[in-house]
Amino acid sequence: MHAIQQQYWAVRDYLSPVLKESKFKEHGRITPEEFVAAGDFLTYKFPVWTWEKGDPSKARDYLPADKQYLVTRGVPCLRRATSLAYTDADEDAERLLSFGDGSAAGGEAEDWVETHAGRQSNADSAANPGSIDDIPDLDGDGAHEDEGLSSAVGNLSLSGAKVPDTPHLDDIPDMEEDLEDDDDAAAAPSKAAPSSNTVIDGSEIEVANGNLLQVRTYDVMITYDKYYQTPRTWLLGYDENRTPLIPAQIFQDVSADHAFKTVTIETFPHSGTLQAASVHPCKHASVMKKLIERMNAGVVEEQKAQRKSGSKDAKKKWMFRRASGNGKDDKPLPDDEDVEGMRVDFYLVVFLKFIASIVPTIEVDSTTAF
Amino acid sequence: MPVVQFTQFSSLVQPTFWHELTRLKLEVLKLSDASVPLTAHYSAGRTIKDRNTGQEVALGCNFTVGSESFDEKHSLPPFAVVAKGIVKNYNTIDEFKNADKRALFSQAADEIWDSIEKDHDASALNRFLLITFADLKKYKYYYWFAFPALVAHPLWDIEDDWKEAKEQFTDKQLLSLHGHLEASTTPYFLVRPAVAGDGVDIAPVEDYTSFFANVPTDSQTIGFFDPSPHPSSPGWPLRNLLAYLRAVHPTTTSTLRVLCWRDTEPAHESGQWKSRFGVLTGGPAEGKPSAVGWEKNPQGKLGARAADLAPMMDPTRLADQAV
Structure with a gap:
């Protein structure tokens, strides 16, 4: 069934026309050219992102051959998203953070609420990544069916049965051999003693709390989805022993609102066989539209203020600089009547912030470092 | 003075590597277990600040291979260093188990030493060795990396x-x-x-x-x-x-x-x-040093690792995930 569905998607993708006209502010969708422009900006600004060409036989002809998709590797993920579930008790832990520098527009510093401050994870073990229960089929009619569905979704357990299949390490042939004669005194113990250092090994952390923190890493890919005309995110995860994660483990790192709905395992479009977790892009356009509207308002205001004062505001955030800039040129904007607003180059930067809300513990959004 | 201790490489095999090895095994290598040249890369050590505790968490001393590793001239990510080596894929689990690992290892270590001694060439210093067995029906891959390192006597x-x-x-x-x-x-x-x-x-x-x-x-x-x-x-x-x-x-x-x-x-x-x-x-340099460097498995023993890709490759199991 799933295979047929994938075939259908492939055909649909093939038949749908390439978006030609840019209207990213109106509906949140972008053209392949804009995807490339936004990707160029992202890779320029944040070199952890790079363009890949993928499998040449799977190349999309509406994208340059060497710019088929974006990838960043080894993105750390310190905690499981399941441990972020928010309860009333957590509200006490909220902190107000002030990022205002006093000279912000209008002189008012913005306060942000930091939630989950100082929380320890609780549902944070590889042993219980949660079972994925069957979700009843949607066909059928009436409120009765809906009720059944909602209760079924409510029953989805995040701490349920054990994963049947963490790799059967017992199966590994017993191959411990006396290969190395010397006890190699110069080899650092694989788990460095954390005592004297400020840096501690990932496998060492939080042992004291009886709560092993597992540093997973993810390879994150962004492709262009021709049918939905938005970028699409793909995830490949590794555990702390660098063993590939199984789907149930990946779903631990997806926020509960999305884990069983929009994130699924699909064939990665730029490889013949690779399967990866993917965030389904059907709602991306509308969410991006909202996000862009909000940010655009801020950018337009900034640009207007800038033009009025005519001065070069040294404290501008990088976001509001001209995209063509390399961060250094503060050329005044052209003197046309309409301010330009946010440029499409920022699209992927905004997109990453959106993705970060779906996978809150995977630190994809490196843009906050600025 | 304290002895210098070195952090060993940790292999990171991207799933694309196993996909490519599978293809190679089925279409090119077939029953051959000849060694195939491989290009891996590593980049700078990274730490990440845990926002909850403020501690720096180390992210591992990763040594990465992917599908592009079979292509000698592939482009690297920025700030990554190439390491050349070979992969030897065995046909059965028994051949994998009984392979003469000592000979393979000393061959790789000798290559490093020869390039030092004879050619004064530093380009082969980070050679590595990988042996694999691919259980294609079960989507399971057994593998063992070796990163030969010459041992200094006395230690540094x-x-x-x-x-x-x-x-x-x-x-x-x-x-x-x-x-x-x-x-x-x-x-x-x-x-x-x-x-x-x-x-x-x-x-x-x-x-x-x-x-x-x-x-x-x-x-x-x-x-x-x-x-x-x-x-x-x-x-x-x-x-x-x-x-x-x-x-x-x-x-x-x-x-x-x-x-x-x-x-x-x-x-x-x-x-x-x-x-x-x-x-x-360091002490005096005399003669040919011995070498160490087989990677340890997650249990901390000298032994092979296994990657079970069935959950991500097996069509029947993937169908279960589909909503």
Whole structure:
């Protein structure tokens, strides 16, 4: 069934026309050219992102051959998203953070609420990544069916049965051999003693709390989805022993609102066989539209203020600089009547912030470092 | 003085590697178990700040192979260093188990030593070896990496401890070094203060004699691209670099100033450099050293690892995930 569905998607993708006209502010969708422009900006600004060409036989002809998709590797993920579930008790832990520098527009510093401050994870073990229960089929009619569905979704357990299949390490042939004669005194113990250092090994952390923190890493890919005309995110995860994660483990790192709905395992479009977790892009356009509207308002205001004062505001955030800039040129904007607003180059930067809300513990959004 | 301890490589095999190996096995290699050349890469050691606790968490000394590793001329991510090696894929689990690992390992170690002894060539110092068995029906892959490292006798000692690089180098020097390495990322390099200006000059280690000819010893620095994230132990590649210098230039290398380069981005503000610096002293260089370097499995024993890709490859199991 799933295979047929994938075939259908492939055909649909093939038949749908390439978006030609840019209207990213109106509906949140972008053209392949804009995807490339936004990707160029992202890779320029944040070199952890790079363009890949993928499998040449799977190349999309509406994208340059060497710019088929974006990838960043080894993105750390310190905690499981399941441990972020928010309860009333957590509200006490909220902190107000002030990022205002006093000279912000209008002189008012913005306060942000930091939630989950100082929380320890609780549902944070590889042993219980949660079972994925069957979700009843949607066909059928009436409120009765809906009720059944909602209760079924409510029953989805995040701490349920054990994963049947963490790799059967017992199966590994017993191959411990006396290969190395010397006890190699110069080899650092694989788990460095954390005592004297400020840096501690990932496998060492939080042992004291009886709560092993597992540093997973993810390879994150962004492709262009021709049918939905938005970028699409793909995830490949590794555990702390660098063993590939199984789907149930990946779903631990997806926020509960999305884990069983929009994130699924699909064939990665730029490889013949690779399967990866993917965030389904059907709602991306509308969410991006909202996000862009909000940010655009801020950018337009900034640009207007800038033009009025005519001065070069040294404290501008990088976001509001001209995209063509390399961060250094503060050329005044052209003197046309309409301010330009946010440029499409920022699209992927905004997109990453959106993705970060779906996978809150995977630190994809490196843009906050600025 | 404390003994220098090195952080061993941790292999990271991207699933695309197994997909490519499967294809290669079915379409090209078939029943052959000849060794196939492989190009891996590693990059600088990274740590990440845990926002809950404020601690720096080390992210592993990763040694990465992917599908592109079979293509010798593939492009690398920025600030990554190439390592050449071979993969040997066996047809049955028994052949994999009974393979003469000692012979394979000493062959790889000998290649490293020969390139040092005979050719004075540093390009083969980070050679590696990978043996695999692919259980294609079950989507299971058994593998074992070896990163041969020549053992120094006596061991290297370090004066004081590893310190931050900025204690030895100025911001301008580190910035200029970053620029050099960004232009061409090399695994090993020599550093001296620039003849003109505030920066530094770098050169390949093969140019040791000419490059350091008129440089005072306390300005000569050996640099290497360090995959280790741990502040007090440099990465595995340093071992073979030290062996190289000791064997090729025995008279001048009993004390070495070593820079462990870990910065892929220039420091945003002064003092944020992650690179480490230390002064090492070693014993006399005599004859051919022994070598170690089989990777340990997650249980901490010398043994093979397994990657079970069935959950991500098996069509019947994937169907279960589909909503």
